[in-house]
Amino acid sequence: MANKIVLLGAKGMLGTEVRALYADQNISAFDLPEFDISDEKQLSAAIDNADVVINCAAFTDVEKAESQYELAYKVNAEAVENLAKIAAEKNIYVIHISTDFVFDGKKNSPYEETDVPKPINAYGRSKLEGEILLMENHQNCAVIRVQWTYGKNGNNFISKLISFSKQRDSLKVVDDQFGSPTWTQEAARVIRIFAENKYRGLYHYAASDYASRYEVAKFAFEKLKLKTEIIPCKSDEFKSAAARPANSRFYCDKIQSLLDKPIEIWQKPLERFLETI
Numbered sequence: 511m512a513n514k515i516v517l518l519g520a521k522g523m524l525g526t527e528v529r530a531l532y533a534d535q536n537i538s539a540f541d542l543p544e545f546d547i548s549d550e551k552q553l554s555a556a557i558d559n560a561d562v563v564i565n566c567a568a569f570t571d572v573e574k575a576e577s578q579y580e581l582a583y584k585v586n587a588e589a590v591e592n593l594a595k596i597a598a599e600k601n602i603y604v605i606h607i608s609t610d611f612v613f614d615g616k617k618n619s620p621y622e623e624t625d626v627p628k629p630i631n632a633y634g635r636s637k638l639e640g641e642i643l644l645m646e647n648h649q650n651c652a653v654i655r656v657q658w659t660y661g662k663n664g665n666n667f668i669s670k671l672i673s674f675s676k677q678r679d680s681l682k683v684v685d686d687q688f689g690s691p692t693w694t695q696e697a698a699r700v701i702r703i704f705a706e707n708k709y710r711g712l713y714h715y716a717a718s719d720y721a722s723r724y725e726v727a728k729f730a731f732e733k734l735k736l737k738t739e740i741i742p743c744k745s746d747e748f749k750s751a752a753a754r755p756a757n758s759r760f761y762c763d764k765i766q767s768l769l770d771k772p773i774e775i776w777q778k779p780l781e782r783f784l785e786t787i
C-alpha cells in the first residue's frame with residue numbers, strides 16, 4: 511500500500527513544488543492560515559495517520575526573525591520538537607528541511623554535514639535549534655539542509671533581481687557571498703526520493719559548483735536579455751538587521767550517493783527555470 515504522506519508548509523516556495531510532484535497521489539497538505547504548526551493539537555491531528563511527514567513549514571523572514579525571535583523559535587524549533595515527539599510515538603518517518611544559515615560562512619571550503627554549526631543570525635539559531643530538537647527526540651527522520659533556493663512560487667534572490675530590473679537601469683549585487691543557486695523543483699525531487707526510501711540522517715543538498723551572487727545575477731540577466739547593468743559591491747554596503755554567511759557552499763557527496771543521477775551544475779537548472787518565466 512502507498513505511504514500516506516502529509517506535507518506541512520504546502521503553500522511555500524518549496525512546499526508548492528513538493529505538492530506538484532505528488533499531484534497524481536493522495537497527499538494531505540497543510541499551511542497557514544488554516545493550519546498552524548505551532549498549535550500542538552492541530553499538528554497532532556494533521557499528522558495522525560501519516561507514514562511520512564515532509565516539513566517545509568518555517569518562519570523564513572531572515573530580517574524579521576531578528577525582532578520576532580520568539581515567533582521564529584516557536585515555528586522553527588518548538589513546533590519541530592512537538593513534531594518529533596508525536597512522530598516518535600507513532601513511528602512516522604519525518605523529512606525536515608533546514609538551511610545553510612546554521613553556519614557562520616567563515617569556512618574557506620564547502621560545508622560538510624560534520625562541520626560544527628555556528629549561526630550568525632536569529633533565523634539560523636532558530637533553525638539549528640529545530641534540527642537539534644528533532645534529532646534528539648526522533649531517530650526515524652532526515653534533515654536536508656538546502657541553500658539559495660529559488661522557484662516560481664516565492665520571494666527569492668532570482669525573483670527579486672527580476673523585479674528590481676523592471677524598476678532600475680542599474681543594480682548593485684554583492685560579489686562577496688558565495689553559494690549554489692538551487693531550484694526548488696530539483697530539491698522536491700530529492701525529497702521524494704527520501705520519502706520513498708526513508709533515508710535517515712543529516713544531508714546537505716545544493717546544485718553543483720558555486721558562484722557569487724553577482725555572478726549569478728550576471729548569468730540570469732544575460733539569459734533573460736535584460737538590459738539592467740549589474741554592478742558588483744560588498745555586503746557591508748547594504749544595511750540589514752541580520753548578518754548573512756559569506757560562504758554558503760555545501761559539499762554534497764553524502765546525498766549524491768543516494769540519488770539516481772548526478773547533481774547538475776547550477777547554471778543548467780537555472781537556465782531551465784528562467785525559460786519557464
Ligand SMILES: NC(=O)c1ccc[n+]([C@@H]2O[C@H](COP(=O)([O-])OP(=O)(O)OC[C@H]3O[C@@H](n4cnc5c(N)ncnc54)[C@H](OP(=O)(O)O)[C@@H]3O)[C@@H](O)[C@H]2O)c1
Nearest residue numbers: 519521522523524542546547567568570607609656657659
Ligand atoms: N528560501 C531559501 O533560500 C531557503 C534556503 C535554505 C533553506 N530554506 C528552508 O527551506 C524550507 C522551505 O522554505 P521556503 O523557501 O519554501 O519558504 P516559504 O516560501 O516561506 O515557505 C514556508 C511556508 O511555511 C509557512 N508557515 C510559516 N509559519 C507557519 C506556521 N506557524 N504554521 C504553518 N505554516 C507556516 C509559510 O506561510 P506564510 O508564507 O503564510 O508565512 C510558508 O507557506 C524552510 O525550512 C526554510 O528554512 C529556504
